[in-house]
Amino acid sequence: MTNMTVTLSATLATNEDIERRRRAGARVLHLAFGEAGLPVHPALRDRLVAASGNNGYGPVAGASGLRDAAAGYWTRRGLPTDPDQVVSGPGSKSLLYGLLLALGGDVVLTVPSWVSYAAQAALVGSRPILVPPPVGEGGAPDPDRLVSAVLHARAQGRTVRSVVVTLPDNPTGRLATPGTIARLADVARELDLVIISDEIYRDLLHDPAPPYTSPAELAPERTVITTGLSKSLALGGWRIGVARLPDGAHDLRARLLAVASEIWSAPAAPVQEAATYAFTDPPELVERIERSRRLHGAVARAAHAAFTEIGASVPAPQGGFYLYPDLSHLRLGGSAEITRVLLDDHGIGVLPGHAFGDDPSAARVRVAVSLLYGETAEERQAALDSDDPLHLPWISAGLDHLSMGLKELSLVRRDASRERRQALMPTVCHG
Structure with a gap:
């Protein structure tokens, strides 16, 4: 038998943590839970x-x-x-x-x-x-x-x-x-x-x-x-x-x-x-899945663009509603550290790569975009029905939150690097 301790699923535990923060009034972009985020077909x-x-x-x-x-x-x-x-x-x-x-x-x-x-x-x-x-x-x-x-x-x-x-x-x-x-x-x-x-x-x-x-x-x-x-x-x-x-x-x-x-x-x-x-x-469900597929792809590609804009290494998504960006270039720690910084300092909830068996020292995270589609059944249905879901106000706001948070994260890294360089500069004596 293995000695591994089994704990509450990382996805479920993080989902509960983010919901607690939201109920307490925190603004958190929920990108941690792999739920399809769409209404039930009638x-x-x-x-x-x-x-x-x-x-x-x-x-x-x-x-x-x-x-x-x-x-x-x-x-x-x-x-x-x-x-x-x-x-x-x-x-x-x-x-x-x-x-x-x-x-x-x-x-x-x-x-x-x-x-x-x-x-x-x-x-x-x-x-x-x-x-x-x-x-x-x-x-x-x-x-x-x-x-x-x-x-x-x-x-x-x-x-x-x-x-x-x-x-x-x-x-x-x-x-x-x-x-x-x-x-x-x-x-x-x-x-x-x-x-x-x-x-x-x-x-x-x-x-x-x-x-x-x-x-x-x-x-x-x-x-x-x-x-x-x-x-x-x-x-x-x-x-x-x-x-x-x-x-x-x-x-x-x-x-x-x-x-x-x-x-x-x-x-x-x-x-x-x-x-x-x-x-x-049946035809109506085939159409629903087709619309879902298009929506997932459009929003995943937009999130992919936000990560690549700050220099992250992230494979282009091909299916489902997931991304797996690598933020190691920011040198802000491993997957646990980058996940904590994203959540605590920028209100972006993701899952750390080590939860998926990855190297904890690598700053890779799992991003799920499917809860960006709306807070209500009406908003989620509108996202499904739209030919241009990225311009719906609530999806656009979520993507803007992601983009702004990632840019702020990148600036933190840049400022920290500048401070380190200045600290290492030799002191010039004038005499």
Whole structure:
């Protein structure tokens, strides 16, 4: 068992801290919480209400209608799926935890990666093996470095059984290239690893033109996909997710269902009814996701410009609503220090990179732009409907707050550097 102490999720803890500050009257720009920040589509709300009388437990794997709909969802995306391959749960987060329990052994994670992967690994007694992505990418470990890390771990007697990828990625907002995924599929076969592909942001690629490659296309016999509706349709509070298991993975399915039966019994029945409708890709929800994708991309690009303007190194976002800027050039400390300065001195709430497994001495932070869309349902709907959301007063004000705070931060660094240079100048004596 690992000795790692599991604490409250960094995202949830920071969200609560920022909300406390706001209630106390502080002006804080909330860029720390990965919530989609959009209203529920009326068609989904209507279906949830209509199903509210359904209060039975239902099958552990999920209602047959939901599994049929999820199978269709993946089939339309080029992955023919039988409903028996589908297991649903109260959010993809629960399914990921169940999978780690069912698979056992140690797991390879990309560094940086979503905060809950390593925490869940610790909860199941697994020691994560952290491997960075190829330069400029995110969400998938560098395949060649993965080979070295796994062989080294196994030489020490460790059992390594799985690798987790996120496509596109949280925290970097980047998408692993088809070449990286192809090489990863080959490596997973060579090392007999199960690939857990977290694809909850798949439908939120800012530009759908670049090729999207799921490991399940190239290594279908050893890839599990998880997804849900919390990001694409902003249903985080409804807690519903689905997993696509490899065809014929009867033992894994049985173990996952055994875990599910002891932890969550079955997903909430009314929510399953609404999710069944969502996974059929009805036109009004396809349009909603398209509008969401455009909004996320526009605001993420504007935030990206604010960071690059002060000289930060930040990969251009490709999906979801995240950025991962590196502010090390300011020399104001590591990720914890820069996060504290941004919040305390400039009213900008972000998450430190070390929460994602990154080097604490590097001043990298995770920025989520999705709570800039408005404080009310009316403002958030207006953001969705707008062809030019950056000029809506509340979004413009949030981006101005970010830009001004970053410029002030940069000036602090410049003034500090000037003071240090002056302190180091030799004293000139006149006599």
